[in-house]
Amino acid sequence: MVNASAARRETQLKLKTSQEYRQAGFAWVGSLIVTLALLLSSYDWETQAIKPYVWVACCLYGAFTLLQVLLTLLIRRDIMVRGEIHGVTRALGYIQILSLVTGNVFLVTAAFQLIRKRKSPEYTLAVYTLLTQIAVIAVSAINLYKPYVADTFLTGMFILLAVAAFHLLVVVLTAKFVRRRQVPRRLVWVAYPLLLTSLTGNLFALALGIILLVRIRNRDNPAVAGWEDVLERLTRNTTAMLGLLFIAFLFSVSVCSYVTFDYGMAVDNNYSLILQPPSLAYPLGTDNFGRCLFTRIIFGARISLIVGVMSTVLPLLLGGTLGAISGYYGRYTDNIIMRALDVLYAIPGILLAIAIIAAFGANTVNLILALSVGAIPTYARTMRANVLQVSTYEFVDAARAFGSSNAAIIFKHIVPNSLAPMIVKSTLTIGGAVISTSSLSFLGLGIEPHIPEWGNILKLGSTYLETNSYLAIFPGLAIIALVLSFNFLGDGLRDALDPKME
């Protein structure tokens, strides 16, 4: 009896610690949810008919999900019987990679993890680099159905395809040559071109290139830096990586849209195409001025990202500095700064933003400033609490005993050691800033109405809620996806930066 219970616990622990099993489980659940969503939307309730395209997609998703369930059971049996995953099971992962055609990121990421026995963070990053690139190409390729494309479209697509091929090569090379924290010197010839390809806005490529270079430079140094553990924990966290994937994808699309998308589609009125339902040429339909909703959402991503990031970075810097000064000097300085910030803290962010916009007018710069001012106190409080804690550590006393100046102590010793909670906090609040931006635009107080921004698109769409509800639903889904991604990433960063949570 005792033995049976102990054995059961052991297998449970084995299953729990197996990254492949956990990911496979996550993948089929995620894939099943998408399948069910497709199933629901494949039936048109009003005309009592099945939408053929959606139905086909649903069937494809269902088939791959079924395969994934079987694969998960196989992995489970392998682990329980043999203690490790069989090579044949791993080889089955190559089949699941085919689900890339359907755009099922859950299955593809799980499959890429499954096919490799030893996974380095570099490999994971390389896979995500490739996935980002493919997603950008797929989204840009939708323009092929349009009556006309941007002049630079073909050149841009060829460059993107070439970059994707290179990224595939990088995946193979990192899988083959990168061992645990050991990167051969030859890979410099991969790292530099990789950095060059990050010009397409591929954040994963940028990160991977930098990491490879740093690893190559430190290859004779056996010491393990703190960031390496963080990187390893972060790359093992599927939800955080998927969040990062979506952010990187949006960023990359925002950059590439200069070349592959036609801005005219998003802003020029076309009265022959008013309020068209979704079709191949206009995947999300057209609005009341005949503008392509899909193109508008793509161009809106740019604004949302810029405003979201800027209105987080500004208060991060300002609030962080104030908090650090306040926490380090204490007494009167602390009292004066914190009491002044209390005043700011008492006004709800949205109302303060409304007041500022009422005073200075609605435009992008004022919006960023208005949202930033309201966020200063929270950052200052977080930073102050961290600094108060870090100031009591011995290395600060040591620095003071060596005669370092206050500025040197604050910026060289205290601030770097109290950054982690600030990074987590800012990632989690970017989402809030994106929501605030679109909320204010929706109220008519944010971005100028002629600019395609998600809140503006929604505001327009909300007037056609009864007849053309997709005009309001799709931009909302885009906002949710972006905010959710930042929240997933923030949660993942918090877990990665705080080993206590494990």
Place this chain on the structure above:
Amino acid sequence: MEAAKSGGMNFAGAIGDTYGKLLQNSSYRYFALVLGAPVNLFTLFVHRVHKAGDIYASTERETRQELLASGLQEQLKTEFVEQLHSKIRFFGQQASVAELDSQAAQLAAERFENIVAERVDSRLREKGLARSTFISTFQALLRHPWFLPLSIIPGFPLYLLILLYSSPYLKYIFERLVMTVFVIFGVAVLVFTILYISPFDPAVNILGQTATDAQIIEFNRVYGLDQPYLVQLWDNVKGIAMFDLGKAFAGNEDIVTAIGRKFPVTLELTLLSLLMAIVIAIPIGIISATKPNSWFDYTFMLIALIGLSIPSFWQGLVFILGFSIKLQWLPATFSPSNWMTFIMPVVVLGTGLTAAIARMTRASTLEVIHEDYIITATAKGLSKRKVLLKHAVRNALIPIVTVIGLQFGGMLGGAAVTEKVFNISGLGSYIVDKQFIPDIPAIMGGVVYTAITISLINAIIDILYAFVDPRIRSKMKQY
């Protein structure tokens, strides 16, 4: 009679002791000295008169002479010079001899004074005497039966301050209220200043581009816009305190009356959402924390994260589309008399808060569950349920209530968006509507009164804590 007298003595002694402590507190000292100026001046006068013939002065003079004669100061100075030299050598710095000398002399003089004071004190103590100070004079005066009754009228503010200082609770509540008043004042100044430095000219905005100069001047005169900044600021602060902000630029309605009519709607909506959030989120958070990494946990935390990520205006639109247009279960437009119309706005406004509270409850309960006292409670043989509810949740609730207090402010602000979506005429949509004009006094009134509500609620939560949480109570008594 005798008991009453000794009681009075004790009372006087307590006042004296508290005043002594109070004077050591740097922020209270100035208030005490100013508030009780007549009493303090009298005490100072008595103190000075006494001091002249005091034994302390003569002892000090003697001791100083002795120590000077023993060459202590010279000895200290050479010691300091040596120390400074070795310090400079260690850090490899450069400094001139004269500079070092003056530094050493200064340090030596300081140390010398300290030694003198120490010696004098110990000598006096040997003789069984105490140094006469301002506070000891005050205490001696208090022992005089006539002093307290006579000084109670001129020194009333001072005695009130001493009374507040004597009890940690009173002191805490008093400080918290003072801070709240300061914050409210700061909010009024800040919002007014932001609107004042606006580059727009309200007169041109309201009257239109075609307005004549005379009309503009008349407009500015009526609304006091021709006054200097400080006068306008004072008028506004006074107006907020007296609930009289005058008339709005447009519509000729009294601002405070309009706000008073609209604020209850917003408050009702917010409180209902808060209630919904607490009822749903706290049980979910606790169950998630007791079964971490289970299906229940994953599912509900994912839903919570999605709830955090949904823009409320979009959620409102989708609800209207689903429940009002497609299913026709709930009416789309709000009317205060129909409770059915409350459902959608309350759910939309409460979603974000529900998600935040559920996440916070989970995190905070998880943290508490691993504390030693939980293991102790389990080891005592308490049932799981009892451990959870009596020991874990009670302790976990403290940060949760703080979060609720802070989020409440965000909700009052966020109500603006929800109100616009459902066409509710609350304070939020009032501010948004006025923003388009822009009607400066109306915006100012709306924002400031919202901020005041939030500050007061947070102050009340903080004060309640002081009575509920034993940890805060003990911390309060320490200072």
